[in-house]
Amino acid sequence: MTSFFGRTPLSGPVGLIINPIAGTDLRRLTSTAAFMDNNMKVRLARSVVGGMVGVGIKEFAVMPDYLGIYRSLIDSLSSTGIEISPLDMEAEGKPEDTRVAVRELKKLGSPLIVSFGGDGTVRIIAEESGDTPILPISTGTNNTIPYFTEGTVAGLAAGYFLKGLVEPDRALVRAKKLVIEVNGKEEGIGLVEVSMTNYPFKGAAMIDVSRVLDSVISIANPGGIGVSSVGGMITSLGMSSRSALRIVFGGSKKVRAVVFPGVVKEVGIERFELVPVGAEIELMRGQYIEADGERLFHVAENDRVTVEVSKDGPFLIDVPSILNEVTSRGIALL
Structure with missing residues (x-):
């Protein structure tokens, strides 16, 4: 990390990836999960940008x-003096859009992806991000990793890091994957958990926890x-x-947990x-x-599926740690 990050300000455009369907899927029909419309996403993105502009x-x-x-975000910032432009790519409304966007941002030398x-x-x-840090802001349903916080505060914290005012070992946390x-053959990754289910059909969202057979959980969060x-x-x-949790489901032992907003089961x-x-x-x-809460792909009856617990996950902005460092060192005092 020392060779990649330094105390000098990091240059290049900050990448903004706004998932257009996050916070809108059919889980809102089966739970009390909040709906996040486009205007709310624009306002949240403006807040994050505003926090960074502040430094x-x-x-x-x-x-x-x-x-x-x-386009709504760019238009809303057009008179502020901020330089914001769309990436040179075609949007197809598929997850691949995000992968392409990350590749384009890396070509531009982006020091951070929000x-x-x-x-x-x-x-x-x-x-696709490699060593490029990620600031995860919540607009979705499963939010173990993303911050559910005021966007300006998160943007301000990220700005202190980008300006080189807080060292990487205080500003970043490396997640497992x-x-x-x-x-x-490698077929994908999970950051929070990977599970085998008995769903017989394709679908974007994993709905019923009773269909989970076997899980490896990287982040076990009681909250x-x-x-x-x-x-x-x-x-x-x-x-x-330095550990993950493996759970085999379906036994006589019971665990009471929040499976969706408004739903406790x-x-x-069987064992863990x-x-x-x-x-x-x-x-x-x-x-x-x-x-991570979404069905990825079908496997055949005789397929051998393995999950490796790796320490080499993404670097994530640690908002509370940065702000604590700013306070303890008096960085915000002018």
Whole structure:
């Protein structure tokens, strides 16, 4: 990290990736999850940008999207003197848009990518981001990683880091990642959890926890929702902890957990165990792989699916740590 990050200000446009469908999927029909409309996303993005502008960050690049959220954001900032432009890419309304956007931002030398979405959005960014830090802002449903916070505060914290005023070891946390392999070939990653389910059909969102058969959980958060919450009611594991939690579901033991906003269920557990970083776990047979609250792909009956617990996940902006450092060192005193 020392060779990549320095105390001198980092240059290049800050990347803004606003997931157009985050906070709008069908889980709003089966739970009390909040709806995040386009105007709310624009206002939140403006707040994050405003926080960074407050410490002198004025260059931004935003991912185009098929709903035109990016145009509304650019128009709303047109008279502020901020340099903000769309990335040179075509938006198709697919997850691949995010991957393409991250690649374009890396070509531009972006020092930071701001994710507006849920855990799934951060996961897709992390597939391509490498060592480029991510500031995850919540606009989605599963929000174990993204901050549910006032955008200006998060932007201000990120700005202090970009200006070189807070060292990387105080400003960033490196998350674990869960590497999914099918028959020895890498097929994707998870950041919060990876699960085998018995869903028989394709779908974007994982809905019913009772269909989860086997999970490896990187972040077990008792204050979260979904599979992470189930794990968190057994033990608490943070982003940078040196262990993951494996749970085999369906037994007589019960765990009461928040599976969606407004929905608490007693979930059957057969067994669980802590597994160290570096371990590889073979999941039991099933039909669909799910990661971070979303179904990813179908697997055949005889496919061998393994999950490796890796310490080399994405670098994430640690907003509370940065602000504590700013206060303790008097950086904000002018």
